[in-house]
Amino acid sequence: MPTIIVEGPEISVDKKRELARKLTDIAVEIYGIKHIVVLIKENDPANVAVDGELIADKKKM
Amino acid sequence: MPTIIVEGPEISVDKKRELARKLTDIAVEIYGIKHIVVLIKENDPANVAVDGELIADKKKM
Amino acid sequence: MPTIIVEGPEISVDKKRELARKLTDIAVEIYGIKHIVVLIKENDPANVAVDGELIADKKKM
Amino acid sequence: MPTIIVEGPEISVDKKRELARKLTDIAVEIYGIKHIVVLIKENDPANVAVDGELIADKKKM
Amino acid sequence: MPTIIVEGPEISVDKKRELARKLTDIAVEIYGIKHIVVLIKENDPANVAVDGELIADKKKM
Amino acid sequence: MPTIIVEGPEISVDKKRELARKLTDIAVEIYGIKHIVVLIKENDPANVAVDGELIADKKKM
Numbered sequence: 001m002p003t004i005i006v007e008g009p010e011i012s013v014d015k016k017r018e019l020a021r022k023l024t025d026i027a028v029e030i031y032g033i034k035h036i037v038v039l040i041k042e043n044d045p046a047n048v049a050v051d052g053e054l055i056a057d058k059k060k061m
Numbered sequence: 062m063p064t065i066i067v068e069g070p071e072i073s074v075d076k077k078r079e080l081a082r083k084l085t086d087i088a089v090e091i092y093g094i095k096h097i098v099v100l101i102k103e104n105d106p107a108n109v110a111v112d113g114e115l116i117a118d119k120k121k122m
Numbered sequence: 123m124p125t126i127i128v129e130g131p132e133i134s135v136d137k138k139r140e141l142a143r144k145l146t147d148i149a150v151e152i153y154g155i156k157h158i159v160v161l162i163k164e165n166d167p168a169n170v171a172v173d174g175e176l177i178a179d180k181k182k183m
Numbered sequence: 184m185p186t187i188i189v190e191g192p193e194i195s196v197d198k199k200r201e202l203a204r205k206l207t208d209i210a211v212e213i214y215g216i217k218h219i220v221v222l223i224k225e226n227d228p229a230n231v232a233v234d235g236e237l238i239a240d241k242k243k244m
Numbered sequence: 245m246p247t248i249i250v251e252g253p254e255i256s257v258d259k260k261r262e263l264a265r266k267l268t269d270i271a272v273e274i275y276g277i278k279h280i281v282v283l284i285k286e287n288d289p290a291n292v293a294v295d296g297e298l299i300a301d302k303k304k305m
Numbered sequence: 306m307p308t309i310i311v312e313g314p315e316i317s318v319d320k321k322r323e324l325a326r327k328l329t330d331i332a333v334e335i336y337g338i339k340h341i342v343v344l345i346k347e348n349d350p351a352n353v354a355v356d357g358e359l360i361a362d363k364k365k366m
Contacts, residue, residue: 016108020110
């Protein structure tokens with residue numbers, strides 16, 4: 001049973017619903033397996049850094 | 062040092078204590094290594110989807 | 123930068139290419155962020171269990 | 184659907200089978216959910232370090 | 245693009261900033277790739293166990 | 306016990322040794338906890354995509 005873990009920022013429940021459905025459709029198509037689990041992880045901008053700088057700090061600029 | 066990550070719904074501290082102890086006992090037995098780390102991850106029903114549908118939506122039905 | 127980790131069985135490079143492109147397109151659309159990382163993890167059927175039974179054993183039946 | 188990811192060293196298929204079954208039984212009991220996925224990740228001793236030293240180097244001593 | 249995921253206890257934003265910058269510097273040096281993502285995961289002491297005992301319980305002693 | 310998971314390309318054992326030691330030193334300094342686990346995950350260029358394109362395909366250009 002393929003599992004898709006998405007690490008991103010906070011999003012609305014409507015976006016989560018759409019994200020989960022669309023990612024699942026693609027996984028079903030590619031793997032040919034219909035049972036798919038999607039885990040959406042929401043990260044605070046202070047907990048993610050790109051190129052050594054926290055997203056929370058980039059936003060202040 | 063084996064590490065066990067459990068992705069599940071919210072549970073009580075009593076259940077976490079029991080889960081950690083029992084998972085550790087099994088890992089010690091199978092791996093023959095006594096130092097085990099357990100990370101319990103609690104996921105909101107709006108952040109998990111099975112077969113393309115959020116758990117939060119399934120519960121409404 | 124959202125990161126998508128996919129835990130599934132082995133697939134061909136053509137399927138990986140298609141999977142990565144399609145998952146990225148959806149993440150860009152939902153998050154409104156264009157830089158997306160996709161990590162495809164391929165798991166041996168002896169290393170995955172559903173409902174307590176290894177996929178490798180289910181296939182033998 | 185709870186998912187259990189186990190990061191450990193290489194083990195035999197017999198041990199994987201036993202590990203998956205026992206971890207699943209505990210998760211079913213604690214969560215009261217019968218569908219459980221177990222992912223067993225096998226790590227080379229050169230890819231794991233405890234207290235700053237690779238397991239591969241500890242073994243040489 | 246290497247990704248570093250850190251599972252630890254809660255820390256201040258100042259410590260997160262320092263952690264992200266220093267981990268990134270090392271990854272850039274070792275991999276020779278300048279784009280690095282760092283994800284800092286903060287875990288409640290009731291959600292982490294070492295040797296079968298929750299960190300939350302160890303602290304009470 | 307903080308755990309650091311590094312998802313990157315293949316590297317030599319010498320680089321793994323250096324990476325593990327340096328990441329551990331930083332984690333000890335930031336968290337004030339001396340027991341640290343580092344897991345180094347090596348990914349094939351066909352299993353990682355940035356901006357929707359496999360690293361394996363980018364290299365061909």
